[in-house]
Amino acid sequence: MRARVPAAAVSLATGAVAWELIGRLAGVSFFPPLSTVAVRLAEMAAAGEILQSVADSLVNLLIGFTISLVAGLLVGVAMGRYRKVEAALGVYVYALLTAPALVFAPIFFSLLGDGRGSIIAVVVMYATFVIIINTASAIQSVPAHLVEMARSYGASERQVLLRVLLPAATPMIMAGVRLGVGRAVTGMINGEMFIAVVGFGHIVTEAGGRFDSASVLAVLLVIIAVALGAVWLVQAVDRRLTGWVPQTSRGSQ
Amino acid sequence: MTRRGHLPYQLLTFVIFAVSWEVYARVRGGLLIPTFTETVGASVKLLGSAELWQALYASNQALVLGFALAVGVGVPLGIVLGRFRTLERFADVYLNILLVTPMAAIIPLLGMSVGYGLAARVILVAIFAIVMVVVNSRAGVRQVDPSLIEMARSFGANERRIWTRVLLPGALPAIMTGIRLGIGRAVTGMVLVELLMVSTALGGLMLEYRGLLKAPQLYATIVIILAEALLLISVARWGERKLTGRSVR
Amino acid sequence: GVRGTETNPDGTLSFSIAVTEPDITTVPILAAVDVVRQAGHKVEVVELAEPELAIGGLAEGAYAFSAEATSPALSAIEQEAPIRIVADAIGNQWAIYGKSRVTCDDLNGRPFGIFSRGAVATAMTEEWVRTQCTGGRKPEYLTIGGSDVRAQALVAGEIDATALELADVVALERSGDSSFTQVVDFGETLPDLRPQTVYANTGFLAEHRDVAQLFVSALVREHAKINADPRHLVSLVKTYLPEEETDDVAEIAERSVEAGLFDAAGLTERNMQVTIDFFVRAGVIEPGMTAKDATDLSFIKAAA
């Protein structure tokens, strides 16, 4: 196999160049070129503003996403496997997927106070339902004959789940997990912007109020970097788990 | 099991849900947390008001156009990415960025570049929904049995026919999951843009009720929005059943 | 006791106050908090995204004080929440700006930026339109959140006119764009309206009168210092909002002092009643509330 071009790097570089050019040509205050943003980012980093926020936000993200993942997989599998569970919970899952999580802020406040708890709750609200829905429909589309085969070898319900349903459903589940990670990051920042204004949310809100686009975009860059890191982690796991999937795609040889 | 057989479970969870809401709100509720009964009452009242229906009408313009855009672009894009690995490797980063960028942070940018009219709202709804559609369509395409593609090619299917006759139906369950997720997200986007950028229609109503601390009306509005989302999602399920002819759970 | 407040072993208090989107009008309050802290108390300042969240927390006692728009406080009081308005935060700083030489009638059918219905600026605008426009003329309201965003929309030509806060007025003027002028200054037409006030949890006021007094008195003193020398506000902004650009701030400070906007002790039963009546007219609250129901003026009286 010939050495692969690191595709992500190439397309990121292309994007960066495009940004710089558009930023320079447009010359509008709300879309500064990348270099300006980078300089701003360096300043903010030097001032120590970024690092503390990154650490804080990451903790929220990590806790929130872990809860989402566990809850999402458990509920998703139960809904995919048992129609009764789906009947009982389906409506609420879709409702909560749709509900703008921010409107639940008062309830989180009343339950969890205005600290970390509420922000983590927002992260969970953002990430869990996508994972549930994808997991449920992934489980439902596993070919019946594989389950039948496992049962013929005396597989218990647990074994059917762990050894057949989950592996077979992995590609779709991972698609959901990936969406979930992205949503968790969004939840993290929105929680910090619209509930208790702390960390990144604080910086963005403040800079936004000053129409300091460079700062907003600088923070956005950091958030996106964090998020891409998280998504790439998920994709690495995905590749390990779903390497077996025969290729439907073309142009891979 | 028949669909009717599900009713007891649905009723059971509904009762648990309603009772715990009512109890919690009575014990711990404050200005911002209405009781279940108050909310139901307010919902019924709201449904009788012209204001709500006007707001629904205005909001849904953005929803319909934005969601149509998301599906029209998202499904083909997902299939392309699922089918052409090279392209996917380059586009992937941007899909991830689209997925994780907090839309709330770019709303001001959007407002400044395309204004505060219908266009901005439509674009935002589309951005909200499209990632779900793309990622799931792609996962669906990956799951299509490769020997079916081989078979279709052996009968002389061109790329277009492979899409419409093999990939699309084969990936349909996953695509429809993406579409259902997308509907949910689109409705969220529709409300959020109104809350954060142009406080018209439903978002405007919600801001007004929130500002006046009219919690029952606020949550009634939310309930009505969610009801709409659920309705659209069931329509999507119904369509899926029609489309495939097989029973979809 | 009050839920969010604890008495420490040494007799000092630990409590929280809530602010939303701290800006130039909030800094005197932050300075007053520091005075309370110097007396040994632990005060946490929580920044929240929406005034309603602050009011919700205030009603439950999670926060002792908050300062924001008056109307949600009145709504809460109307719903018998344990909240009282104790001081003024900032006077009526709103003004309508629009294209040069615009009158109400000129705006008939033209896009006019407002925040949501029920917001104070919207209420003032609607009343102005009702009284100033002739023959049932009125603008086409376009709702856009936030005074700052509306200022941008005005510059971008999305709207013909809108009500702005002083800070955005200064920013608009400094941008050098001379095609916009003031259409009406609500500070002049509605001088007694108190759009933004400081309010407190009544439980806290009853149990910790001394600390409450300390805070209110400090606030009154800060306002007095600003009125004595606008540069005091500039230095407060430097301390509490280091990111803010100082040129603008100096200008805003001058203009605020000129207009007498910073006057925490200027709250009276009379102007509160005017404020209440205004919000009744605007449909925010039902008729029947009196200034006595909504306020506890004893602290500013003691501070004076």
Next chain:
Amino acid sequence: MIEIRGLSKSFVGQDGGRVQALSDVDLDVAENEFLTVLGPSGCGKTTLLKAVAGLVPVDSGEIVVDGTKVRGPGPDRAMVFQNFALLPWATVLDNVAFGLELRGVGRAERQERARALIAMVGLAGFETKRPAELSGGMQQRVGIARALAVQPRVLLMDEPFGAVDEQTRRLLQEELLSIWEESRLTVVFITHSMEEAVLLGDRVVLMSARPGQIAEIVPVPLERPRARSLERSGKYAEITAYLWDRLRDMHEEHRAAR
């Protein structure tokens, strides 16, 4: 060993149509019997086998295996599936060891047993491949190895040698017979080859189609071990010819009826 009484099963199709797959089937299989089943395509052979495996709920009738009524799958029975039913994500080794794993056999032991069976079905060297990388016949052999690995008391085989070449088939037939002779295994074996049915079976069950029923049970009174040379014996030719005629008649009747 296996007693089937009045077994009926129909499927309701998604188009609303009803197909009677099995109608009032009675059948007894003795312990350590090798029973082969022949019948036209679609007559219900697979359905019958799955019913014995406990995989399809039946409409009426009952199946008793070793004195216990069948209510679901059990460790006493193993099935070789017509469509192989391999796990696409698992290697050949893991697929073959799958049944053992489900039964809680330790890793080292199950890998050892799996390797031995993989070699037996002629797939040594393919342990780390995935099903998609195998030819059709190779996949089928993986499914056979998997069923043999769990050493069941009843082996249910659904056209197990349909996709392999004649030589491999002979080899596998011999291996199967020697396993069957050594253990006290009971085998129900579906095939389309009359030769195979006679060569392997103690009795041959003839099924007829729509509704699936047992048309006749033909005993095979040939002594064991049955050498290949049997194929040239008169007895063998006689039975095969009889089966041939019976099946042709059934087939023609059925075509005429349509």
Next chain:
Amino acid sequence: MIEIRGLSKSFVGQDGGRVQALSDVDLDVAENEFLTVLGPSGCGKTTLLKAVAGLVPVDSGEIVVDGTKVRGPGPDRAMVFQNFALLPWATVLDNVAFGLELRGVGRAERQERARALIAMVGLAGFETKRPAELSGGMQQRVGIARALAVQPRVLLMDEPFGAVDEQTRRLLQEELLSIWEESRLTVVFITHSMEEAVLLGDRVVLMSARPGQIAEIVPVPLERPRARSLERSGKYAEITAYLWDRLRDMHEEHRAAR
């Protein structure tokens, strides 16, 4: 009609191992020839057929069909797949009509042709069923009907009758032969049955395994139409026995080599 020159193909497995599926294969098939292919499981028969169909890219060598180099699938060739490759969401009717649809045949006409072929393979009455509701042999027949429906010039059949019973197989063989005789069809037909190979083929290609190569090409000098009674003729027995020996030798060689 078909010329294959120096064809080689290897697969790189996911475990990194390399399997040489075809190695330097040369083969000519004349127009209107019926060529049958025999060989041990996994020797590369399917790979060869798919290469002719234009479905797998080859490593070296070339395939020329009717004077044109094969670069991909073409309307002149149709394939019957070993694993059936039916669309699970489509009905039997739509599956059979699928090839016609892809070739732009109008709805009414393709349904008519599909119905005729469904009846021919004995599935009348099952038009509205989906693959999951069919037995294995029924699914296989749907795949056959689909390929016949498009009336190709070259028909590539991969163990097409492996899952049907003997009677149905005979019937389908006869139908296939009559279609082949009427049109100027060229057939490449993979099977594991030596009887079938001799009965149907003008020549029998013997393939050997790992690497997949053509071991020998055996002509079948039996006049047509070939009646069933041929099976008792000396010539027939002779060829079959020869094939049998050759394949057994190959098989044993191969086992010994491991």
